[in-house]
Amino acid sequence: MxxxxxxxxxxxxxxxxxxxxxxxxxxxxxxxxxxxxxxxFYSIGANVEYFMNxxxxxxxxxxxxxxxxxxxxxxxxxxxxxxxxxxxxxxxLPREEALANMERTLGEAxxxxxxxxxxxRDSLIVELTDLGFHDDVERAILNMRSDGVAEIHSxxxxxxxxxxxxxxxxIISVVLVLILAGISVIxxxxxxxxxxxxxxxxxxxxxxxxxxxxxxxxPFVIEGMIIGLLGGAVPAILCWFGYRRVISAINDIPxxxxxxxxxxxHIMAYVVPFSLILGMLIGLIGSxxxxxxxxxx
Amino acid sequence: xxxxxxxxxxxxxxxxxxxxxxxxxxxxEFVFVVGTSGSGKSxxxxxxxxxxxxxxxxxxxxxxxxxxIRRGRxxxxxxxxxxxxxxxxxxxxxxxxxxxxxxMQIVEATNREIRRAVPQVLALVGLQxxxxxYPGQLSGGEQQRTALARAIVNRPxxxxxxxPTGNLDPDTAWEIMTLLEDINDRGTTVVVATHAHDIVxxxxxxxxxxxxxxxxQDVGISSFPDLGGIIDEA
Numbered sequence: 001m002x003x004x005x006x007x008x009x010x011x012x013x014x015x016x017x018x019x020x021x022x023x024x025x026x027x028x029x030x031x032x033x034x035x036x037x038x039x040x041f042y043s044i045g046a047n048v049e050y051f052m053n054x055x056x057x058x059x060x061x062x063x064x065x066x067x068x069x070x071x072x073x074x075x076x077x078x079x080x081x082x083x084x085x086x087x088x089x090x091x092x093l094p095r096e097e098a099l100a101n102m103e104r105t106l107g108e109a110x111x112x113x114x115x116x117x118x119x120x121r122d123s124l125i126v127e128l129t130d131l132g133f134h135d136d137v138e139r140a141i142l143n144m145r146s147d148g149v150a151e152i153h154s155x156x157x158x159x160x161x162x163x164x165x166x167x168x169x170x171i172i173s174v175v176l177v178l179i180l181a182g183i184s185v186i187x188x189x190x191x192x193x194x195x196x197x198x199x200x201x202x203x204x205x206x207x208x209x210x211x212x213x214x215x216x217x218x219p220f221v222i223e224g225m226i227i228g229l230l231g232g233a234v235p236a237i238l239c240w241f242g243y244r245r246v247i248s249a250i251n252d253i254p255x256x257x258x259x260x261x262x263x264x265x266h267i268m269a270y271v272v273p274f275s276l277i278l279g280m281l282i283g284l285i286g287s288x289x290x291x292x293x294x295x296x297x
Numbered sequence: 298x299x300x301x302x303x304x305x306x307x308x309x310x311x312x313x314x315x316x317x318x319x320x321x322x323x324x325x326e327f328v329f330v331v332g333t334s335g336s337g338k339s340x341x342x343x344x345x346x347x348x349x350x351x352x353x354x355x356x357x358x359x360x361x362x363x364x365x366i367r368r369g370r371x372x373x374x375x376x377x378x379x380x381x382x383x384x385x386x387x388x389x390x391x392x393x394x395x396x397x398x399x400x401m402q403i404v405e406a407t408n409r410e411i412r413r414a415v416p417q418v419l420a421l422v423g424l425q426x427x428x429x430x431y432p433g434q435l436s437g438g439e440q441q442r443t444a445l446a447r448a449i450v451n452r453p454x455x456x457x458x459x460x461p462t463g464n465l466d467p468d469t470a471w472e473i474m475t476l477l478e479d480i481n482d483r484g485t486t487v488v489v490a491t492h493a494h495d496i497v498x499x500x501x502x503x504x505x506x507x508x509x510x511x512x513x514q515d516v517g518i519s520s521f522p523d524l525g526g527i528i529d530e531a
Contacts, residue, residue: 002405019390202390205386205387206388207372209447210372210373210375210400210404212372213372215403
C-alpha cells in the first residue's frame with residue numbers, strides 16, 4: 001500500500017467522522033456508555049478482591065509453642081513451618097511482646113501484674129498465601145506437636161466465609177464484565193451498522209466506479225476505529241478523574257474509612273488501555289462486519 | 298468491443314430479462330439501446346457491469362469472457378468502463394472536483410496526475426467553475442455532467458449510460474447527449490440505454506431495440522427507421 005493511499009484513507013476517515021457527525025456522536029456515546037459500565041464493574045470487582053486479599057493477609061494463625069522448647073528447637077520448628085506449602089510468612093512473637101500487644105489493645109489495667117507472671121506463650125504468627133488452604137496448613141502444623149507445637153489459635157470459620165465471599169465476588173465480577181463486554185459489542189456493532197447502512201448508496205457508487213473492497217473498507221475501518229477510540233477515551237478520562245473522588249468520598253464516611261482501595265495507578269493501568277483497546281476493537285469489528293454486507297454489488 | 302452470445306437472463310421470480318440475445322458492438326461505436334420498461338435494457342446494462350450473472354450464453358468485453366472474471370478482479374474490470382446513471386450517483390459529501398478525483402484515487406493516481414486531469418475533464422464538461430461545489434448545490438444537468446466527468450476521467454475505452462437524461466429537462470438532456478457524442482468522437486465506445494424518443498430520432502446513431510428481452514430491431518445509421526412505436530410504449 002502506497003503512503004499516499006494510507007494518507008488518503010486516514011483523511012477520508014477523519015472527514016467522514018466530521019461529515020457524519022451526528023452518527024459519529026451516537027457511535028461514540030454507545031461505545032463510551034458501554035465501556036464505562038464495564039470499567040465501573042471491573043473497578044468494583046478488582047477493589048472487592050483487593051480488599052478481601054487484604055483481609056486475608058491479615059488473617060493468619062497463631063501457633064502457640066511448648067514452654068520447654070529451646071531456642072534451637074524453636075528456630076528449627078519455625079523453619080519447618082516456613083517451608084510448608086501456602087505459608088507466606090512466619091514471625092516469631094515472644095511472650096513478652098505478646099503481653100505488650102495485649103496491653104496496647106486492652107489497656108494497662110487488663111495486664112496489671114501479669115508482667116511478673118506472664119501466662120502467655122511464645123508464638124509463631126503464620127500468614128498464608130491463600131486463605132483457602134487454611135485447613136491444610138493447620139493440619140500440617142498440628143502434625144508437628146512432637147516438635148514443640150502446643151496449640152493453634154485461628155478463626156477457621158471466618159477464614160472459610162471470607163474465602164467463599166472472595167471467590168463468589170471474583171466469579172461474579174468476571175462473569176459480569178464478560179456479559180457487559182458482550183452486550184457492548186452487540187450494541188456498538190449495531191450502532192455502527194446503522195451508520196454504515198445509511199451510507200450503502202455511497203458504497204454502491206464506489207463499487208460501480210471500480211473501487212476494490214479494501215479501498216472502500218479501509219476508510220470505514222479507520223472511521224470505526226476512530227469512533228471506538230474516542231468512545232473508549234471518554235470512560236478512561238471519567239475513570240481517571242472520578243476514581244480518586246469516589247475513593248476519597250467513601251473514605252470520608254467514618255463507618256467506611258477502614259476499606260482499603262486499590263491505588264489509582266493500579267486501576268488505571270488496566271482501565272485506560274482496556275477502554276481504548278476495547279473501543280478500537282469494537283469499532284474495527286463493527287465497521288468490518290457492517291461494510292461487508294454492502295460490498296456484494 | 299462488446300459481444301453478447303445467446304445471452305439469457307431469467308430472474309429468481311421468473312421474470313425474463315434477456316432471451317437468446319445476440320449483439321455485437323464494435324470499438325468506437327455509439328449505440329442506443331431502446332425499449333419499454335421491462336424490455337431488458339436494464340438487464341443488459343447490469344449484465345455488462347457484471348452486477349448480475351447471465352442464466353445462459355456468454356458475454357465478451359474487449360475479447361474477454363466476463364463470466365471468467367472472479368469477484369476479486371471485478372473492480373479492475375469495471376475500471377475499463379465509465380458508467381453514468383439516471384440518478385447521477387455522486388458522493389454527496391465530496392465536491393465536484395473530489396467526486397471526479399475519486400475515480401482516479403481508486404486507481405492510485407498521483408496527486409499531480411489528479412491535479413492535471415480533473416480540471417481538464419471538468420473543462421470538457423463545462424464545470425470548471427463548479428469544482429468546489431457539492432452535488433446538493435448543483436442542478437440536475439450539472440450533476441449529470443459531474444457523473445460524466447467521473448466516468449471518463451480515467452479514459453476508459455467503454456462508456457455505459459443508463460437513462461442519462463431521465464431526470465433532465467429537454468435542453469439539458471441535449472447538452473448531455475452532445476457531450477456523449479463528443480466523448481465518442483474521441484474514440485470511446487458509448488452505449489446509451491434510454492427512453493428519450495426525440496433524442497434517439499435526432500442523433501442518427503445505431504439503435505438496438507428490445508422487447509420482452511428479445512432483440513426486435515438493430516438498425517444502423519444508414520437506415521434509421523421510425524422507432525417511435527417501440528419507445529412510445531414506455
